Amino acid sequence: MSHIFHLSHIDLDGYGCQFLTTKYFDKIECYNANYGPEVSAMLEEIIRDIFKSGAKKPMILITDLNLTPKESRWIETQADKVGASLQLLDHHATGESSADKYGWYHLDTTKSATKITYDWLVKKYNFDKSKEFNELVEVINAIDIWLDKSEYFELGKVCLGMISGARELNKTMFPTQDREYKLSLISNILSVIGKDDANILLDDKLHSMRKEFFIKEQNDTKDNLVASYVVDLVSQEKERFTIDYNGYKGVLLYGVGNSSIIGNKFLIENPDYNFYMDIAYRGNFSLRGNGTMDVSKMAQAIGNGGGHPNASGGKIDKFKSSFIYEEVKLFVEAYIKES
Numbered sequence: 001m002s003h004i005f006h007l008s009h010i011d012l013d014g015y016g017c018q019f020l021t022t023k024y025f026d027k028i029e030c031y032n033a034n035y036g037p038e039v040s041a042m043l044e045e046i047i048r049d050i051f052k053s054g055a056k057k058p059m060i061l062i063t064d065l066n067l068t069p070k071e072s073r074w075i076e077t078q079a080d081k082v083g084a085s086l087q088l089l090d091h092h093a094t095g096e097s098s099a100d101k102y103g104w105y106h107l108d109t110t111k112s113a114t115k116i117t118y119d120w121l122v123k124k125y126n127f128d129k130s131k132e133f134n135e136l137v138e139v140i141n142a143i144d145i146w147l148d149k150s151e152y153f154e155l156g157k158v159c160l161g162m163i164s165g166a167r168e169l170n171k172t173m174f175p176t177q178d179r180e181y182k183l184s185l186i187s188n189i190l191s192v193i194g195k196d197d198a199n200i201l202l203d204d205k206l207h208s209m210r211k212e213f214f215i216k217e218q219n220d221t222k223d224n225l226v227a228s229y230v231v232d233l234v235s236q237e238k239e240r241f242t243i244d245y246n247g248y249k250g251v252l253l254y255g256v257g258n259s260s261i262i263g264n265k266f267l268i269e270n271p272d273y274n275f276y277m278d279i280a281y282r283g284n285f286s287l288r289g290n291g292t293m294d295v296s297k298m299a300q301a302i303g304n305g306g307g308h309p310n311a312s313g314g315k316i317d318k319f320k321s322s323f324i325y326e327e328v329k330l331f332v333e334a335y336i337k338e339s
Contacts, residue, residue: 050084136186267288
């Protein structure tokens with residue numbers, strides 16, 4: 001069977017496609033992108049990953065994203081170079097010019113991408129013989145193409161907000177865990193489908209569902225659970241995130257937020273580190289220290305900022321945001337050296 005490299009959108013419909021494909025394919029790597037330059041960035045990452053992995057019979061599957069003619073030409077050329085087959089399943093009419101030209105570009109404007117993906121899996125692979133996921137697909141389809149007369153529409157509205165509001169994890173920093181979180185939320189829809197007032201039941205369960213994903217040993221507030229989860233992730237890969245400032249050792253995160261809780265917790269659990277830095281997409285940054293250095297001086301030196309010795313912030317002018325963490329880290333490290 002093919003090794004699937006699956007790129008999808010970042011809304012309910014996009015993750016719905018990946019919920020289905022991960023239920024069927026054993027060898028699958030998932031990626032997510034919003035429209036615009038992030039699509040090209042993720043396609044480039046997929047090509048790099050196929051090349052590095054030496055995957056056997058790779059297939060690039062793209063769902064709930066339309067490609068421009070330029071993007072379509074590029075990915076077809078690159079897929080040929082790495083020996084990958086291509087399949088795109090989408091419903092956005094803006095992809096019509098590409099769909100008319102490429103046989104691998106399947107466009108159907110009458111259905112959600114989740115329903116198109118489901119139908120493709122059923123037809124090509126005889127997927128879901130027991131119809132376990134059929135109603136879930138109808139829920140996503142009803143809200144995504146706005147079938148407000150459908151019996152599934154009100155439940156779909158709750159599901160839509162459930163995914164758009166799932167911001168606890170940063171997609172750029174922790175793409176795998178962020179996706180797992182959202183797919184776990186989608187799996188909970190199955191428990192209420194067919195019940196009376198299913199939309200209200202799911203809405204009532206949302207807070208506990210969110211917490212459930214982050215609980216490891218014992219219950220706590222959601223903020224504390226998320227902080228512990230993120231600190232564990234950072235600690236496991238801290239070498240990847242490590243940066244140096246004048247001989248002091250710190251970690252650099254990107255768009256994580258909640259620095260007071262997460263930063264201080266990380267420094268308590270990793271006393272060999274001197275500072276914690278989280279930079280946002282427009283260059284604003286937060287610094288936290290543990291008393292071993294004055295982070296206000298660092299904030300002043302690199303970002304015309306300041307604050308307290310253990311809690312400061314500033315902004316890096318001409319910051320270059322990216323969809324790839326490593327590119328952000330390289331920029332910040334070079335900036336620190338120059339400053």
